[in-house]
Amino acid sequence: MISPLALGLQMGLTTALPMPAALIALDHHPQFELDRYTRQVEADGGWWLEMENRLLVAAPPARLPDLLAGERVVADLGWIRPDDLALQTRACGVDEGPALPAIADTGRFALVRTPATLLPYKAPDVSEWRPVVPNRAITKDLRARGLLHMAKAAPDPDVQQRVDAIDTQRWFDTLSTLASYDRSSYGSGIDQARDWLIGEFGALGLQVSTQTFLIGGTATQVENVIARRTGSVYPDEWVIVGGHYDSRQQSINDPSQSPGAEDNASGCAGVVEAARVFSQFPPQRTMVFVCFAGEEQGLYGGSAYAQSLQSSGDLAKVDLAVIMDMIGYSGDADLDVLLETSSSLSTVFTPFATAAATYAPELRVITDTSACCSDHMPFINLGVPSLLTIENDYSYHATMRPEGYQHYHKTTDLPANITRAQQMGGGILKMNIAVLTDAAGFEPPVLRDGFE
Ligand SMILES: [Zn+2]
Known part of the structure; x- marks a missing residue:
């Protein structure tokens, strides 16, 4: 190195x-x-x-x-x-x-x-x-490079059906529910949020479990919520969809409420919405929907989960891990999404770029191979193809980037402050559901035109 x-x-x-x-x-x-x-x-x-x-x-x-x-x-x-x-x-x-x-x-x-x-x-x-x-x-702007145009495929009716099953209002309602809990790792509501997620995944008929771990260097115990649907054809090939549900204040010891609507009720609600879509359309491969805790103190939940897969021998089964962190906000005219992985895993960009061009053409896709700072890292570090999807306006600076999300890690990170949420979050969900449909597999169409 x-x-x-x-x-x-x-x-x-x-x-x-x-x-x-x-x-x-x-x-x-x-x-x-x-x-x-x-x-x-x-x-x-x-x-x-x-x-x-x-x-x-x-x-x-x-x-x-x-x-x-x-x-x-x-x-x-x-x-x-x-x-x-x-x-x-x-x-x-x-x-x-x-x-x-x-x-x-x-x-x-x-x-x-x-x-x-x-x-x-x-x-x-x-x-x-x-x-x-x-x-x-x-960073690369795939549209400016003409790559999205070249990559655009004809929409597949089976993929389109799953994409159309996304309900952006339902996703935003889930986001708002999660934001109503104070989900700081030291807050009063993180356990309630955990229980709400367990109930929601359970109602979809998924096998739900929790994984308890300590936030490094502290005695604070928190839990990942893990929901699985075993694949009908390839149960030992897994696709993971994840996003953290904990939140924080700028100062980690600040006891104020941390609604964390954009960071990251938005991404965790995206995980729940994906689980709802694939409950309607059960995939061939195993899908694991994970809401991580302990992200804000240092990716503890993602690390604990990836390590547990390594220990159990399941890590080799994972084809892809898609992470959503801050997916709802747009502060300007365009709907730009940042796709992030490491340079050694950059081939993972292609299906997302193709999916965006085909099923969410409103998105402007930016790619970046210096991955950091969210739950894709523990997977990348263990060599699992993993990608972060994040809206590209999250970064705020009073003079250098005033259009960024100024409510980040503040008590004002509330649903009402996530401008253009359904367009931005909806676009990212469409892209991700399209990729997940392909990655998780579906039954081939039977006699669609009647003479196969
Ligand atoms: Zn986050």
């Missing part, structure tokens, strides 16, 4: 001479065209960085005009070197770091000009600054 800084030094690029640079818009550049373009930038002695729907291009002054010909230039960045830049990575929603003008800001990441003396800056708990490694994609 080599650190990004060491890698950059090895590539000889962080000490590169300054070059003039520009930011161009990626408007439906197909992947092959973009690959050809970035190879040309490198061949011309320059370097590049891709971030969402923008590409930073730096090149020797004699070459830059040719490289920019025919491209839509959105900013002239002047003369820069990679080490004049830093990547602010927002592990969680609220950034307490300094406000610096962002060259590009995608929510999870902001690319900023920063004096090298600021590195390594680490704000308490919530954000950090990393050196920039050139010639890589920080």
Whole structure:
């Protein structure tokens, strides 16, 4: 394992001479065209960085005009070197770091000009600054790359039937019910929320169990709620759907109520909604619906569950783990969803991108391979294909990202503050249910046109 800084030094690029640079818009550049373009930038002695729907291009002054010909230039960045830049990575929603003008800001990441003396800056708990490694994609906007258009498949009637079974009002009502409990790990309502989830899954005819564990370094005992439906054809192939149900305040010892409507009644309600859909349409593979506890103190619930699967030998049965954390909020005009996994598991993006294009075309899909900070991590760390789905407006900064979710980890994280919930959460649920339908399998259609 080599650190990004060491890698950059090895590539000889962080000490590169300054070059003039520009930011161009990626408007439906197909992947092959973009690959050809970035190879040309490198061949011309320059370097590049891709971030969402923008590409930073730096090149020797004699070459830059040719490289920019025919491209839509959105900013002239002047003369820069990679080490004049830093990547602010927002592990969680609220950034307490300094406000610096962002060259590009995608929510999870902001690319900023920063004096090298600021590195390594680490704000308490919530954000950090990393050196920039050139010639890589920080995040990718699949629509801007034209990938969603290429991936779009004809809707399958069986998948469409499950997607149509999603009831976004029912999901939002579930979210509101969960948000009515104070679900802080130290709060009064987490046990009531647990019991409500047990009842809800039980009513769907699932096998429900709980897993008790301690939050690390404390005597606080909390429980994961695990609901299983054994597959009708392939019982030893599992698909996991998860999201945490605990909540917290900014300060972990703050005893105020933590309604946690967006974080993460939204995702836990998504797990419940998925369980309802697949109870109507029983799949061929085993599905496990898990609402994790202890996420906010350090992914304790996800880790306890993944470890238990490893101990029992069941981990190898898991084909896919889909995690929902903060799926309901949109603070701006578009419905952008961030898909996140590790770079070694990035093939898992393809079915989600295809599903979004086909069954939830209202979504703008952003991908990111520097996974962190939610219940996909324990699975990724054990090599299980796992992906986080999260709305891309969750990150808030008063000046750098005012459209972000300012109620994150506050007493005001209430259902009424999740603007555009049914569109945003509904879109993410449609994408996820479509992928889950395919992953969990369904009976092939019998004689649909009457002559097979
Ligand atoms: Zn969360």
